[in-house]
Amino acid sequence: MATVTPLFHISELAENSAKGLEVNQRKLFAVSSQGKVYLYENSCPHKGVPLEWLPDTFLDIEKQFIQCSTHGALFTIDQGLCIAGPCAGASLAPVACEIIDGQVCIRE
Structure with a gap:
């Protein structure tokens, strides 16, 4: 049976922002866009490095795309598909999440 793990309260993630997380030694990040929350592994498919520039800084300046700090x-945001850069056509690894009683949660 899967265990539900709460990650954070939805109010901690403003619209058009991102938040880095570590859950059971997995590095993840959440992005809020157009009223939805997307959760991904924090690893660029090109080099396997974390994506953020600074803590919780995963988005480009216009906050339209997730941007890798390395290249x-x-x-x-909605599919994790690379549309520009050295890994064009590759995708970030999505992590299924759901909102339960205001908490963004994953099932493990």
Whole structure:
């Protein structure tokens, strides 16, 4: 049976922002966009390095794309698909999440 693990309260993630997390030694990040929350592994498919520039800084300046700090690759927020950069066509690894009683949760 899967265990539900609460990650954070939805109020901690403003619209058009991102938040880095570590859950059971897994590095993840959440992005809020257009009223939805997307959760991904914090690893660029090109080099396997963390994506953020600074803590919780995963988005480009216009907050339209996830951007890798190493080579500037751009990923769509809703699918994690690389649309520009050295890993074009590759995707971030999504992590299924759900909101339960205001908490963003994963099932492990």
